[in-house]
Amino acid sequence: MMRPVSKAILASIWFMILTFPVMGIKLNTVEQTVEWQFDRIILLGVAIFFLSLLWNWCFSRKGRGLPLIALPSGMGATLGRLCSLPLRDSRSRAVSLTVLLLVMLVMPLVSSFYQTNIMILALLYVMLALGLNIAVGIAGQLVLGYVAFYAVGAYAYALLNQFFGLGFWACLPVGGLLAVLFGLALGFPVLRLRGDYLAIVTLGFGEIVRLTLLNWTSLTGGSGGIKNIPGPSFFGKQLSIEDNTIFIYYLVLLAVILTIVVITRLKNSRVGLALQALREDEIACEAMGIDLARVKLSAFALSSCWAGFAGVIFAAKSTFINPASFTFMESAMILSMVVLGGMGSIVGVVIAALILILAPEYLRAFSDYRMLIFGAIMVIMMIFRPQGLVTGERRKYRINALKGEQA
Amino acid sequence: MNNLAKHDAQTTAGPRQVLVVEGLSRDFGGLRALNDLDVTINEGEIVALIGPNGAGKTTFFNCVTGIYTPTEGQIFLYDANGKKQLLNGKKPHIITSMGMARTFQNIRLFGDMTVLENVMIGRHCRTHAGIWGALTRNARTRREEQDTIDRSYALLETVNLAHLWNESARNLSYGAQRRLEIARALATEPRMLLLDEPAAGMNPHETQELEALVRDLRSRLKLSILLIEHDMGMVMSLSDRIYVMEYGSRIAYGTPEEVRSNPRVIQAYLGESDDA
Numbered sequence: 032m033m034r035p036v037s038k039a040i041l042a043s044i045w046f047m048i049l050t051f052p053v054m055g056i057k058l059n060t061v062e063q064t065v066e067w068q069f070d071r072i073i074l075l076g077v078a079i080f081f082l083s084l085l086w087n088w089c090f091s092r093k094g095r096g097l098p099l100i101a102l103p104s105g106m107g108a109t110l111g112r113l114c115s116l117p118l119r120d121s122r123s124r125a126v127s128l129t130v131l132l133l134v135m136l137v138m139p140l141v142s143s144f145y146q147t148n149i150m151i152l153a154l155l156y157v158m159l160a161l162g163l164n165i166a167v168g169i170a171g172q173l174v175l176g177y178v179a180f181y182a183v184g185a186y187a188y189a190l191l192n193q194f195f196g197l198g199f200w201a202c203l204p205v206g207g208l209l210a211v212l213f214g215l216a217l218g219f220p221v222l223r224l225r226g227d228y229l230a231i232v233t234l235g236f237g238e239i240v241r242l243t244l245l246n247w248t249s250l251t252g253g254s255g256g257i258k259n260i261p262g263p264s265f266f267g268k269q270l271s272i273e274d275n276t277i278f279i280y281y282l283v284l285l286a287v288i289l290t291i292v293v294i295t296r297l298k299n300s301r302v303g304l305a306l307q308a309l310r311e312d313e314i315a316c317e318a319m320g321i322d323l324a325r326v327k328l329s330a331f332a333l334s335s336c337w338a339g340f341a342g343v344i345f346a347a348k349s350t351f352i353n354p355a356s357f358t359f360m361e362s363a364m365i366l367s368m369v370v371l372g373g374m375g376s377i378v379g380v381v382i383a384a385l386i387l388i389l390a391p392e393y394l395r396a397f398s399d400y401r402m403l404i405f406g407a408i409m410v411i412m413m414i415f416r417p418q419g420l421v422t423g424e425r426r427k428y429r430i431n432a433l434k435g436e437q438a
Numbered sequence: 439m440n441n442l443a444k445h446d447a448q449t450t451a452g453p454r455q456v457l458v459v460e461g462l463s464r465d466f467g468g469l470r471a472l473n474d475l476d477v478t479i480n481e482g483e484i485v486a487l488i489g490p491n492g493a494g495k496t497t498f499f500n501c502v503t504g505i506y507t508p509t510e511g512q513i514f515l516y517d518a519n520g521k522k523q524l525l526n527g528k529k530p531h532i533i534t535s536m537g538m539a540r541t542f543q544n545i546r547l548f549g550d551m552t553v554l555e556n557v558m559i560g561r562h563c564r565t566h567a568g569i570w571g572a573l574t575r576n577a578r579t580r581r582e583e584q585d586t587i588d589r590s591y592a593l594l595e596t597v598n599l600a601h602l603w604n605e606s607a608r609n610l611s612y613g614a615q616r617r618l619e620i621a622r623a624l625a626t627e628p629r630m631l632l633l634d635e636p637a638a639g640m641n642p643h644e645t646q647e648l649e650a651l652v653r654d655l656r657s658r659l660k661l662s663i664l665l666i667e668h669d670m671g672m673v674m675s676l677s678d679r680i681y682v683m684e685y686g687s688r689i690a691y692g693t694p695e696e697v698r699s700n701p702r703v704i705q706a707y708l709g710e711s712d713d714a
Binding site: 293296297299300301302303304305307308310311312314315316317318319320321322323329333425428429430431432433 | 503504505529530531534535539540542546547548549550551552554555558559560562563564565567568569571572573575579582583584586587588591592595603604622623625626
C-alpha cells in the first residue's frame with residue numbers, strides 16, 4: 032500500500048515543479064508585477080496525486096488480469112444480458128436493425144439542416160473507415176495515405192464536372208474506378224514491402240497526391256480549390272440546397288449500408304480468408320498456394336474504391352473542395368477509427384467512426400481540449416484495450432459432419 | 439518397400455519418380471548453403487533428410503518450394519500423369535498448386551484465425567470463387583464454400599483435431615499446432631509432402647501418434663513424404679531411405695541400416711569415428 036502512495040506523492044511533486052513556470056507565475060503586465068499562484072499549484076498537485084493512484088490501481092488490475100471495472104456480479108450479468116439483447120437471436124436482431132434503420136431514415140426529416148450535415152460527414156467517415164479497414168484491418172497492410180484516394184474521388188468529380196460538364200451520377204463510378212487505378216498504381220511498387228516500409232511509402236504517396244493537387248494550379252486551382260460543384264441531380268432535376276442535403280443524406284446512408292453488406296460478404300468469402308491469411312503470415316500464405324501479388328493488389332483496390340466513392344459524394348455535398356481537406360491528419364483520423372474500433376471488425380469500426388466524428392461536434396464546449404482528450408483516449412485504449420472496441424467477431428460455419436451427429 | 443531402396447538410378451521400368459533434384463546449389467553471397475545436391479523421391483516413399491544443424495536442410499526445402507531460387511541445378515516434379523515439370527523460377531503458390539505442400543520448422547500458422555479457417559486457406563489453390571462470387575454469393579460459390587468447409591473438417595478429423603475446430607490456432611498446444619500444419623498442407627491436395635521437423639517439441643507419445651499418421655497418409659493418400667527430423671528413433675523406423683547432409687553437401691544416402699553404419703555419417707554426427 033505504501034509504494035503507490037509514495038509514488039503518487041513523488042509524481043505530484045514532480046508535476047508541481049514541472050508546471051510551476053506555466054501554472055504558478057502570472058505576470059501582471061498592467062501593474063508590472065509578478066503574481067504567485069500557489070493555490071493553483073497545490074490544486075494541481077492534489078489532482079495529480081489522485082490521478083496517479085488511479086493510474087497505479089488500473090495497472091495493478093491489468094497486471095493481475097482483472098477487468099478494469101468489476102460490477103457486482105448480479106449487476107454485471109444483467110447489464111451483459113441487456114447489451115446482448117438486440118443480438119440474441121435472429122428475430123431480435125432483425126427488430127433492432129429495423130428500429131435503427133427507421134431512426135436513421137427519419138432523422139433528416141425531424142432534425143435541423145446543421146444536424147443533417149454533421150450526420151452526412153459522420154456517415155462519409157464510416158464509409159472511409161470501413162474501406163481502410165479492408166487494407167489495414169483485414170489484410171494487415173498499413174496504409175497511411177488513404178486520404179489520397181478520397182482526394183482522387185473528389186477531384187475526379189470536380190474536374191470532370193468543370194471541364195466536361197459530367198454529372199454526379201456519371202462521375203460516381205468513374206471516381207471509384209479512378210481510385211482503384213490509383214490503388215493499383217500504389218500497390219505495384221509496394222508489393223515487396225511490408226510493415227514500416229509500406230507505411231512510409233503510402234505516407235509519401237498521400238503527400239504526393241496532395242502536393243500535386245496544391246501545385247498544379249492550372250488544372251486544380253491550387254489552394255483556391257474548385258468552387259460551384261453541383262449536387263446530385265434527382266431524376267434529372269437539380270434540388271435546392273436544403274433538399275439537396277437531405278437527398279445526399281439518404282444517398283450516403285444507402286452507400287454505407289451497401290458498403291457494410293459488401294465488406295461483410297467479402298470478409299466471409301474465399302478472397303476474404305486469403306486477405307486475413309496475408310495479415311497473419313505472408314510466407315505461409317505463399318506456401319499454401321495463395322498468389323501474394325494478386326491478393327495484395329486486391330486488398331489495395333478493394334480498399335481504395337470506397338474512398339473514391341466517398342470522395343465524389345463529399346465533393347457533391349460540400350460544393351467546394353481544396354487540398355486542405357485532404358491532409359495527413361485525415362488519414363491519421365481514419366486510421367484511428369480502424370484501430371479504436373478493432374482491426375478487421377466491421378461493427379467496431381462503424382461505432383468508432385461515429386464516435387470520433389460526432390463526439391467533437393456535440394461536445395463543442397470542450398473544443399479547446401479536443402486534441403488533448405483524443406490523445407488521452409488513444410493512450411488509454413492502447414494500454415488497456417489494444418485490440419479495440421469490438422473483437423472476436425467470428426464467422427459461424429455449418430459443418431455437415433457435425434450436423435449429423437447432433438440431429 | 440526394400441525394392442524402393444535402389445537409390446537414384448531409376449529406369450522407366452522402376453517405381454515412378456515424383457521429385458527429382460539434380461545438382462542443386464544455392465549461394466548466399468559468398469556462402470554456399472547447398473552444394474551440388476542430388477535427391478530423388480519415388481511415389482509413395484517416406485524419405486528422411488537428416489544432418490547437423492546448419493547443414494542446409496531447410497534451405498533445401500525453401501529451394502524446392504520456390505521460396506528461394508536455386509543458384510544452380512534443376513528441380514523437377516512429376517504430375518499425376520507422369521509428366522516431368524521444371525520447378526526452377528516458379529513462384530511458391532504455383533509450385534503448391536502443382537502438388538507440393540510443406541510444413542514449417544518454426545510453426546507458421548495463421549494464429550488469429552480458427553483451426554478450421556487455417557485448413558480452409560489450404561483449399562485456396564483448389565477453389566475458384568472470386569470477388570464477384572463473394573458479392574453475389576451465388577449457388578456455385580455457396581456450394582464450393584460448403585465443400586471447402588466439409589473437406590477441411592474431414593482433414594481435421596484425420597489429424598485428430600476436429601474437436602478444436604472453432605479454436606484460435608494460437609491457443610493450440612505445440613503438438614496440436616504441428617498436426618494442424620500438416621492438415622493445412624494436406625488441404626492443398628499434394629502429391630509430395632515436405633515436413634520440416636514435424637516431431638520437434640512433441641512428447642514420446644505424440645511422436646508415436648505422428649509416426650502412425652505419416653504412415654497412414656502414405657498408404658491412404660499415396661503421398662510421397664520427405665521429412666527433416668532430428669528424432670533418430672522416428673527417422674530410423676519410419677523412413678524407407680535417408681539422405682544425410684553436412685555443410686550443404688550430401689554425404690550419404692541409403693536405407694536406414696546403410697546410413698546407420700556409414701562411417702562418414704557417424705563422424706558428422708559425433709565428431710569421432712569410433713564413437714558409434
